[in-house]
Amino acid sequence: MNVDILHQGLFATAEVTLAPGEQFVSESGALYRGSPNLNIETSSRALGGGGILSGLKRAMFARESFFMSTYASRDGSPASFGLSPTLPGEMQVVQLDGAVNWICAGGSYVGSGTGVTIDTQYQGLVKGLLGGGNLMFMKTSGTGPMLVSGFGRLIEIEVEGSLTIDNGHLVAFQDSLQFSVTKAAKGWMASFFSGEMFACRFTGKGKLIAQSHSPTAFGGLLGPRLPER
Amino acid sequence: MEIKLNGNPDFGEAEVHLASGESILAEAGAMSRMSDGIDLTTKLLGGFTQSLLRKFLTQESLVMGRYTAQQPGYVALAPRYPGTVLQQQVSGQGLILTGGALLACSENLQIKPRFGGVRQIFSGEGAFIMQCTGDGSLVLAAYGAVVEKQVDRPFTVDTGHLVAWEPSLEYRIKGAGGIKQTLLSGEGLTMEFSGSGRIWLQSRNLGGFTHWLRKYC
Numbered sequence: 001m002n003v004d005i006l007h008q009g010l011f012a013t014a015e016v017t018l019a020p021g022e023q024f025v026s027e028s029g030a031l032y033r034g035s036p037n038l039n040i041e042t043s044s045r046a047l048g049g050g051g052i053l054s055g056l057k058r059a060m061f062a063r064e065s066f067f068m069s070t071y072a073s074r075d076g077s078p079a080s081f082g083l084s085p086t087l088p089g090e091m092q093v094v095q096l097d098g099a100v101n102w103i104c105a106g107g108s109y110v111g112s113g114t115g116v117t118i119d120t121q122y123q124g125l126v127k128g129l130l131g132g133g134n135l136m137f138m139k140t141s142g143t144g145p146m147l148v149s150g151f152g153r154l155i156e157i158e159v160e161g162s163l164t165i166d167n168g169h170l171v172a173f174q175d176s177l178q179f180s181v182t183k184a185a186k187g188w189m190a191s192f193f194s195g196e197m198f199a200c201r202f203t204g205k206g207k208l209i210a211q212s213h214s215p216t217a218f219g220g221l222l223g224p225r226l227p228e229r
Numbered sequence: 230m231e232i233k234l235n236g237n238p239d240f241g242e243a244e245v246h247l248a249s250g251e252s253i254l255a256e257a258g259a260m261s262r263m264s265d266g267i268d269l270t271t272k273l274l275g276g277f278t279q280s281l282l283r284k285f286l287t288q289e290s291l292v293m294g295r296y297t298a299q300q301p302g303y304v305a306l307a308p309r310y311p312g313t314v315l316q317q318q319v320s321g322q323g324l325i326l327t328g329g330a331l332l333a334c335s336e337n338l339q340i341k342p343r344f345g346g347v348r349q350i351f352s353g354e355g356a357f358i359m360q361c362t363g364d365g366s367l368v369l370a371a372y373g374a375v376v377e378k379q380v381d382r383p384f385t386v387d388t389g390h391l392v393a394w395e396p397s398l399e400y401r402i403k404g405a406g407g408i409k410q411t412l413l414s415g416e417g418l419t420m421e422f423s424g425s426g427r428i429w430l431q432s433r434n435l436g437g438f439t440h441w442l443r444k445y446c
Contacts, residue, residue, distance in 0.1 A: 226442060
């Protein structure tokens with residue numbers, strides 16, 4: 001299995017090549033091209049199991065898609081295909097090593113190899129609602145490549161000590177990190193008037209991927225300028 | 230204080246590195262991430278009444294966030310839209326900014342919202358412009374790339390493409406053609422600058438983009 005990022009930058013795209021017998025899963029809709037021998041199966045079930053319920057949880061609470069597509073070669077030769085996210089920006093391959101799990105936030109998960117189990121992780125009502133409105137995150141475990149995308153540039157940070165991040169800029173993090181949703185400022189008034197309100201505070205040791213720009217901020221800027229549907 | 234600009238010209242952000250005790254003022258909501266030991270407080274721009282008036286009239290932010298380092302660290306600031314961030318040293322006559330152009334500034338700069346007069350209301354960029362004076366660093370955000378021009382002869386600009394200009398320049402608002410043409414073309418209004426000074430423009434216009442999107446809503 002080979003996952004390459006092409007045209008890294010404003011309009012990054014991923015090219016996946018599968019040897020016969022290998023499988024790759026992505027959110028449905030990310031596929032934009034495939035070799036003639038590519039077999040595509042779409043269901044609400046991901047590799048990690050679960051049925052309609054797991055699809056519903058993904059779609060309703062984790063801002064990911066209800067349907068997942070599974071790709072494989074249909075014949076004895078390698079199959080290749082391309083995956084792209086919706087927003088302009090960079091993509092990154094995260095290699096899972098079986099030891100540390102990664103959590104994807106805010107719809108940043110694009111796809112992953114066969115050895116990676118994906119599941120939704122309930123954040124708790126307080127964290128979920130205050131930390132950007134996602135009640136669930138996507139939890140990935142196992143071994144193999146996992147693809148994430150971001151709005152703008154992706155920034156990988158080695159967290160030691162603590163890091164505060166605006167939830168709109170959070171892409172993914174290793175679950176060796178602990179996080180809490182806190183006021184951005186010390187006081188409630190300052191938190192509110194500074195426009196930040198709540199932010200995620202990560203502590204411990206581990207990697208975190210941030211995106212340079214916030215999809216919710218850009219959407220919030222465009223929305224009021226567009227007519228109601 | 231050291232300001233690092235990353236990701237220009239398509240997804241620019243500013244990473245502001247602060248020594249202990251240093252602080253930076255930033256547009257409300259601009260913080261994307263920050264290290265440990267940075268305190269966030271707020272600062273009203275130009276007094277309470279004016280801030281409130283400005284918020285009410287223009288929906289622009291009432292306050293700025295003040296990020297103060299209790300220990301050496303950084304705060305990363307991102308505009309809401311993709312494009313370029315630009316650092317500008319301000320001194321002497323200062324600089325005039327359009328409403329959404331200010332991303333951050335050092336604390337020794339004074340930012341005063343100024344009612345631009347009736348002519349400004351019709352510019353389509355909000356009724357307020359911001360006057361920046363003092364000695365310090367300013368970080369501007371532009372939608373698209375930034376074009377800097379030295380103006381010595383009359384110079385015409387589409388209002389939606391304006392980021393900042395030096396106060397030595399005079400301007401007046403004009404329709405691109407007649408009123409009818411202005412309303413029909415969607416081209417908005419133009420500002421005609423005269424005098425001598427520098428001007429900063431953005432290569433794209435957010436109003437133009439949303440106008441285009443509206444057709445598909």
